[in-house]
Amino acid sequence: MFELDFLYWILGIFFVLAVLVLFFNTVGFDKILPIVVVESQEEWVVDRLGKDRILTEGLNRILPGVDRIEAKVSLKEITIDPPAQNIITNDQIKITVDMIATIKVIDSMKAIMEVDDYKKAVESLVMTSVLSKMAIRNLADIQTHLDDISKEVIAHIEEDSLRWGVKMIQVRFEDIDYSDAIKATMEKEVLDRTKQKMMLADAKAKSEAAATEAEGFKKAAAFKAEALVHEIRTLQNIMPDMSNDKILEFLKSLDYIHSMKNLSSSENAKFVVYPSESPQSMNKLMGAEYLSQAMGNK
Numbered sequence: 001m002f003e004l005d006f007l008y009w010i011l012g013i014f015f016v017l018a019v020l021v022l023f024f025n026t027v028g029f030d031k032i033l034p035i036v037v038v039e040s041q042e043e044w045v046v047d048r049l050g051k052d053r054i055l056t057e058g059l060n061r062i063l064p065g066v067d068r069i070e071a072k073v074s075l076k077e078i079t080i081d082p083p084a085q086n087i088i089t090n091d092q093i094k095i096t097v098d099m100i101a102t103i104k105v106i107d108s109m110k111a112i113m114e115v116d117d118y119k120k121a122v123e124s125l126v127m128t129s130v131l132s133k134m135a136i137r138n139l140a141d142i143q144t145h146l147d148d149i150s151k152e153v154i155a156h157i158e159e160d161s162l163r164w165g166v167k168m169i170q171v172r173f174e175d176i177d178y179s180d181a182i183k184a185t186m187e188k189e190v191l192d193r194t195k196q197k198m199m200l201a202d203a204k205a206k207s208e209a210a211a212t213e214a215e216g217f218k219k220a221a222a223f224k225a226e227a228l229v230h231e232i233r234t235l236q237n238i239m240p241d242m243s244n245d246k247i248l249e250f251l252k253s254l255d256y257i258h259s260m261k262n263l264s265s266s267e268n269a270k271f272v273v274y275p276s277e278s279p280q281s282m283n284k285l286m287g288a289e290y291l292s293q294a295m296g297n298k
Contacts, residue, residue, distance in 0.1 A: 036060050043108040045070045073108040082123045091138040098175040101126045107165025115164045129153045
């Protein structure tokens with residue numbers, strides 16, 4: 001009786017095994033494994049008996065007790081916020097720099113297998129790179145070239161981060177702080193530069209005004225010279241026998257008389273004394289023969 005029961009037990013086992021083999025051959029072993037859902041913009045790193053593989057977004061099957069999920073990696077852009085750090089610039093000014101980095105995992109396997117913690121590693125790289133790039137610059141240079149420094153930091157970090165499957169998107173400087181004494185000094189420099197610009201603008205305006213005035217004097221002198229030539233020619237036509245020296249002397253005396261006349265008509269003029277020689281010089285200059293000749297020519 002015992003032998004018969006044992007035989008039935010053996011036959012039952014073989015029957016179950018045969019059914020399982022037939023089922024697996026027909027349906028497939030992987031079809032009966034548990035299903036896991038990997039969310040969008042995410043990948044899972046799974047270890048199966050020492051061999052790693054990647055589960056991408058969507059439905060995936062794992063073997064319970066054999067497959068071990070090592071990490072769930074986000075493929076979205078990730079913000080890294082290192083602590084603010086103190087830096088001594090090239091001109092010996094202590095500044096406190098606060099920055100934020102943005103990264104993106106482009107190779108999940110490398111990000112998990114090539115480095116212990118890629119976020120911490122990138123954070124350390126950001127801090128050391130910012131320190132090395134700013135320490136060789138003066139404060140004024142740092143303030144005016146933040147975009148260039150950011151690009152240099154990204155290029156320096158990616159020499160290592162790409163080996164970890166991590167791409168740098170940006171490094172943005174949130175704040176650069178320094179002591180109140182430095183702020184006061186910089187404000188004074190800005191004020192001095194503003195005053196200097198105003199002084200230069202005022203000097204330029206005065207220079208342009210002086211140039212305009214000089215040009216006006218030049219044109220007036222040219223006009224006066226032209227009028228003088230015209231008067232000389234007119235006198236030469238009227239009195240051709242008069243010498244050039246006498247004509248010039250006459251014009252000078254005439255100009256003098258006009259000046260005295262203008263002076264006497266001024267509101268501030270109390271009285272005007274004409275030199276007694278003026279009529280005599282005019283009489284000498286304009287003799288009767290010249291006047292009679294001029295009248296005859298007319």
